[in-house]
Amino acid sequence: MLLLSLDTSTAACSVALHKDGTLLGAYELFTERTSAAMLTTLLEQVVTHSGFALHQVDAIAVAKGPGSYTGLRIGVSTAKGLCFALDKPLLAVNTLVGMAEQIRAHYPANYRLCPMIDARRMEVYCALFDASGRELAPTSAQIIDEHSFGDWLAQSPVVFFGDGAAKCQAILGSTPTAIFPDQLIIPSARTIGKLATVAFEAGQFEDMVTFEPFYLKDFMAIKPKKAIF
Structure with a gap:
């Protein structure tokens, strides 16, 4: 099973390709405003540089949020566009x-x-x-x-x-x-792909018509809820 994954939840942008749960390749960019400009290019490159073509991918996985409103919108719309174009199922993982x-x-x-x-x-x-x-x-x-x-x-x-x-x-x-670890941990398509492999095997696919990013809008649009922590 060949799985293409992407994460644009934050300012960073990452893509990865897994085959049967094994990471074949990944690209990560950590500069501002990279998602819109570079995402499609990175997705194509990680597949071709791993020796495959886009039509051979079995599913697309995306980090669904929470995170940056703009980043999530770009990532989910790109993932859904690929799924529609390639006729592949969509998987989503909480960031x-x-x-x-x-x-x-x-x-x-x-x-x-x-x-x-x-x-x-x-x-x-x-x-x-x-x-x-x-x-x-x-x-x-x-x-x-x-x-x-x-x-x-x-x-x-x-x-x-x-x-x-x-x-x-x-x-x-x-x-x-x-x-507090010294190293900054940034969301990554590497782990999104790893977790999405498990979801694929369980048949946990998203409805591409109704699926939307996990914005957490309800927490910001109404009065704050009682803390659960």
Whole structure:
């Protein structure tokens, strides 16, 4: 099974090609405004440079969000356009789930993982997972203050990472159980493709007519919900 994946959730832009779950090739760009200009080119190149043609791809996978409104719109519209043109199924993976997958093997079983994507002011998009990848708290938009994650931090170490973690570190950095990796973890099509392979095998395809990016708009358009962290 040949799977082409893309992630444009943030300012970074990445594409990857997996065959039966094995990574064949990937391209990543970390400059602003690369998604619209370079995405189609990168997708074509990762396939051809891996020795295949676009029509041989069995499915297209995309990071569905949360993240940048513009980036998600570009990524999803590109993925859906390819699916329609090539008559291939569409798979979608939560961006935060993909971020957690990048690092979960590097931490003990008692650690919790909290990927964060910068939203606005002191707000982040985040979720909470255990080291096996099981979701402990769902994706939400949170405004960070000194009380954030208090219950979780009292139970076990929590690893905060992603481009939104700096906001959290400024407030919770002195908490002994709050862990902040030195390396910035950026959403990547590499892990989107890895997780989408599992979804493909389970037949978890999206309806291309109704599928939309996961914007988390409801959190920003109405009054804030009670914090779940």
